[in-house]
Amino acid sequence: MEHIGFNKPYLTGKETEYIHQAVLSGKISGDGSFTKRCHRFFEERFGFKKCLLTTSCTDALEMAALLIDIKPGDEVIMPSYTFVSTSNAFALRGAKIVFCDSRKDHPGMDEDLIEPLITPRTKAIVPVHYAGIACDMDKIMALAAKYSLYVIEDAAQGIDSYYTGADGVKKPLGSLGHMAAFSFHETKNIMSGEGGMIVLNDERFFDRAEIIREKGTNRSRFFRGEVDKYGWVDIGSSFLPSDIIAAFLYAQLENLDDIQQKRRKIWDAYYEGLKHLEDKGIFKLPFVPAYASNNAHMFYLVCNNLAHRDETIRLLKENDINAVFHYLSLHKSPYYTPKYDGGELSETDRYSDCLVRLPMYYELDPTRVIDVLCKPR
Ligand SMILES: *Cc1c(COP(=O)(O)O)cnc(C)c1O
Numbered sequence: 001m002e003h004i005g006f007n008k009p010y011l012t013g014k015e016t017e018y019i020h021q022a023v024l025s026g027k028i029s030g031d032g033s034f035t036k037r038c039h040r041f042f043e044e045r046f047g048f049k050k051c052l053l054t055t056s057c058t059d060a061l062e063m064a065a066l067l068i069d070i071k072p073g074d075e076v077i078m079p080s081y082t083f084v085s086t087s088n089a090f091a092l093r094g095a096k097i098v099f100c101d102s103r104k105d106h107p108g109m110d111e112d113l114i115e116p117l118i119t120p121r122t123k124a125i126v127p128v129h130y131a132g133i134a135c136d137m138d139k140i141m142a143l144a145a146k147y148s149l150y151v152i153e154d155a156a157q158g159i160d161s162y163y164t165g166a167d168g169v170k171k172p173l174g175s176l177g178h179m180a181a182f183s184f185h186e187t188k189n190i191m192s193g194e195g196g197m198i199v200l201n202d203e204r205f206f207d208r209a210e211i212i213r214e215k216g217t218n219r220s221r222f223f224r225g226e227v228d229k230y231g232w233v234d235i236g237s238s239f240l241p242s243d244i245i246a247a248f249l250y251a252q253l254e255n256l257d258d259i260q261q262k263r264r265k266i267w268d269a270y271y272e273g274l275k276h277l278e279d280k281g282i283f284k285l286p287f288v289p290a291y292a293s294n295n296a297h298m299f300y301l302v303c304n305n306l307a308h309r310d311e312t313i314r315l316l317k318e319n320d321i322n323a324v325f326h327y328l329s330l331h332k333s334p335y336y337t338p339k340y341d342g343g344e345l346s347e348t349d350r351y352s353d354c355l356v357r358l359p360m361y362y363e364l365d366p367t368r369v370i371d372v373l374c375k376p377r
Contacts, residue, residue, distance in 0.1 A: 003322075004321040038051075070094070075097075075123060077118070078097065082154065090126070108128065131297055132297035141177075158295065161294065164291050174199045184196060184252075192241075266360065270366050273366070274373060297360075300356060301356050301373075303356060325355060
């Protein structure tokens, strides 16, 4: 029996060729020709106003926290059911993290629970598009406008996924908030091993984002010939990736449509093959709201309880299939529990206990996974 892992990074075939080209070009530090090609690709394909590759989504989020001047005492609202980087970026700047519960029908944050969490100290909302399924951004942007808050989309999983709001216009995730962070970690649809990107949708941040990303210097303007020397003009860090990473990423981007089509086919096969189990009340399958599209980043099942989840993982493991659970509630983490003063987040805890992710990668044939789950027990 062939082992089926949870993830297997897919190579399009051009990655090493482009890395070779980058090396031969003699410029392999940041912002070389492949980085520029990646920026152009994203700006043209998705209409993002300004894109800057970063070394990770974690770094893009940290840049976002710097850009909106998060200071000790500021409050930032986000789901508790997310990756630590979402909260770390703001905790690093001294913010108080205010955790919001998940939706009943989806692990994303419950948009209707955000408003009561807003205080005069709230500075930003960070919606996470879990599994690449959009949050209800109309609701979130309306709150942001009403209380003058920033919205930073954690679109780590959200590449090539869309949101259609009340205006009927289909907009890519990452284009909706003031800024957004994407990940190209090898577990994501499009990857470069480690990698990320910050998207800026508000022109007020363009200049400062370049400076923060280049160690607090105006080196980017210097290279464009806009200033005759560069120096230390702000705080910052080294957030830009080597052009070798960008070369790898560009090979993936050229195959975006093929990768997405293949992943959607696998996702649909899972859905069709497992739907009857949902109808019998055994599992819940992913829910995609009418305003969201599906980028097939993840296929998950929600079990009825923790024992049922453990049993499901064990059953798959016996058949040499690696299925994995996901986030542990951040408000109950060893780091944040002593600081947490909010209420119970029962939906977050339910997803922590009951959600299991099935193998999902380009080269997967999901037939055996489906068969194992459908075997009468
Ligand atoms: C993957 C992920 C991140 C972190 O991405 P890196 O590129 O590994 O830093 C952050 N948030 C979410 C929701 C993620 O899925």
